[in-house]
Amino acid sequence: NAGVTQTPKFQVLKTGQSMTLQCAQDMNHEYMSWYRQDPGMGLRLIHYSVGAGITDQGEVPNGYNVSRSTTEDFPLRLLSAAPSQTSVYFCASSYTRTYGGGYTFGSGTRLTVV
Amino acid sequence: GQQVMQIPQYQHVQEGEDFTTYCNSSTTLSNIQWYKQRPGGHPVFLIQLVKSGEVKKQKRLTFQFGEAKKNSSLHITATQTTDVGTYFCAGLSYGGSQGNLIFGKGTKLSVKP
Numbered sequence: 001n002a003g004v005t006q007t008p009k010f011q012v013l014k015t016g017q018s019m020t021l022q023c024a025q026d027m028n029h030e031y032m033s034w035y036r037q038d039p040g041m042g043l044r045l046i047h048y049s050v051g052a053g054i055t056d057q058g059e060v061p062n063g064y065n066v067s068r069s070t071t072e073d074f075p076l077r078l079l080s081a082a083p084s085q086t087s088v089y090f091c092a093s094s095y096t097r098t099y100g101g102g103y104t105f106g107s108g109t110r111l112t113v114v
Numbered sequence: 115g116q117q118v119m120q121i122p123q124y125q126h127v128q129e130g131e132d133f134t135t136y137c138n139s140s141t142t143l144s145n146i147q148w149y150k151q152r153p154g155g156h157p158v159f160l161i162q163l164v165k166s167g168e169v170k171k172q173k174r175l176t177f178q179f180g181e182a183k184k185n186s187s188l189h190i191t192a193t194q195t196t197d198v199g200t201y202f203c204a205g206l207s208y209g210g211s212q213g214n215l216i217f218g219k220g221t222k223l224s225v226k227p
Contacts, residue, residue: 033214035217040123040219041219042120042202042217042218042219042220043157043202043204043217044217045214045215045216048214058214059216090156090157092157097206097214097215098144098145098206100145100162100164101159101162102147102149102159102160102161102162103147103157103159103215104159105156105157105158106156107155107156108156
């Protein structure tokens with residue numbers, strides 16, 4: 001049971017480039033979400049999905065797109081990378097948004113935009 | 115919108131001392147969760163509190179949910195070096211954040227052996 005798998009673990013992008021951060025879970029979780037973590041800022045919600053075909057914006061969605069074509073996968077797309085998007089990105093999943101057993105986080109993607 | 119404030123931001127303790135981190139929400143929460151993130155790692159779920167005034171214990175960790183369901187605390191008794199990391203509270207409200215978990219900024223705990 002792999003849990004939540006994020007790829008890549010590290011990435012360096014040039015300003016203006018685009019890329020997709022991959023997230024996959026094998027726990028049959030309906031709820032998936034993307035957070036970014038910056039020093040002193042905690043975890044901020046970018047986008048989330050309550051099931052296949054359903055996505056919505058979180059607290060800091062600008063510059064990011066998501067899609068949820070299957071229950072297992074929830075990729076995060078950076079449309080045109082900016083230095084302000086340098087951060088650590090975590091994907092998290094759960095049976096439901098309010099599941100009492102908490103969210104399972106992936107190991108993260110450390111992104112640097114130069 | 116909903117905010118979850120967490121204090122202190124940093125705490126340095128001697129091994130064996132106690133540690134407490136506090137979490138306050140601007141809105142009433144339906145529940146609150148606590149996570150631990152080891153240095154270089156990812157957040158790991160510790161516990162969820164749902165009921166007003168609820169107290170739960172996990173070995174040396176004691177979690178409390180306030181009577182008004184707007185504040186919570188995590189207390190660690192007799193810290194050990196394995197307790198090092200950042201502790202996050204995360205509140206779930208059905209108010210202005212569409213019912214998603216809102217994380218506090220965390221309390222970073224360092225333990226001197």
